[in-house]
Amino acid sequence: MDGALVFETAAGPIPVRTEARTASLTSVPTRSRPATADELAAALTALRWSPTDVDPGWPPQVAFAGNDHLMLAARTRARLADLGYDFPALRALMAGAGWTTVHLFWREDERLFHARDPFPPGGVVEDPATGSAAAAFGGYLRALGRAPSRFTIIQGEDMGRRSELTVDVSRDDARITVTGTATLIPD
Numbered sequence: 001m002d003g004a005l006v007f008e009t010a011a012g013p014i015p016v017r018t019e020a021r022t023a024s025l026t027s028v029p030t031r032s033r034p035a036t037a038d039e040l041a042a043a044l045t046a047l048r049w050s051p052t053d054v055d056p057g058w059p060p061q062v063a064f065a066g067n068d069h070l071m072l073a074a075r076t077r078a079r080l081a082d083l084g085y086d087f088p089a090l091r092a093l094m095a096g097a098g099w100t101t102v103h104l105f106w107r108e109d110e111r112l113f114h115a116r117d118p119f120p121p122g123g124v125v126e127d128p129a130t131g132s133a134a135a136a137f138g139g140y141l142r143a144l145g146r147a148p149s150r151f152t153i154i155q156g157e158d159m160g161r162r163s164e165l166t167v168d169v170s171r172d173d174a175r176i177t178v179t180g181t182a183t184l185i186p187d
Contacts, residue, residue: 009066022181025131027065029174030139035060035070039097043070046090047102047118053079055106059144065135065176067100069117073107080106081158083116083126091120103133111151113137116158128156129163131178138167138176 006013012028035043040060044051054060058073074080083104090102101117108114115137119127127133134153141147147169156163168177 012066022179023131024177024179025135026177027132027135027139027175030063030065030136030142030176031174032061032063032071032136032140032143035062035072039070040072042093043072043090043102045086046093047072047085047104049079058105058107061140061143062097062099063103063136063140063143065139066132067136068098069133069136070097070099070102071137071140072102072104074104077106077108077114080104080114080116083118083158085118087120087125090118094121101127101130101133103130103137105137105153111148113151113153114157115153115155117155126156126159128159128161129165129180130155131165131180134165134167134178135176138169138178139174142169142176 053075055073055075061071062068063071100121101119103115103117105113105115117127117130117133118125137153138147150166150168153165153167154162155165163180166179
């Protein structure tokens, strides 16, 4: 179905535009805050990461674009690719913190990021394309003063379900627009 839709959410309306198999969503206004030391320690334990696995150039934060996501940068692409976490521990942490995903990312260059989004609250190990996390990530980058006006997130690649999300960030609007192409999954 092509056209405009509006998802009414507790955080506010989320406009969605669809064309062919492409969909764009525009988030509610984003915000970001530093993760606490306790949140970070619990997340690293559940992820089975050490503090040296985290890229020190990207501060761990909890970013909001309708719901909360922990933003955590992997020091290397190999660290990002190796996702073997404690599912029950991460699910419990996320439920207590109110996080929808943990957005793990690695920066390839100025406009290209790779991401993985563990999603135990949804009952799955990982989500291959997470528009809400991509929007929160755009807000996180803007809060840090490091957001290009447009960038791409490659997600799902390490689980064999590669997706590309295009993220548009405006200096004049606290909302973020995320565009992706849908993939038909046969029954």
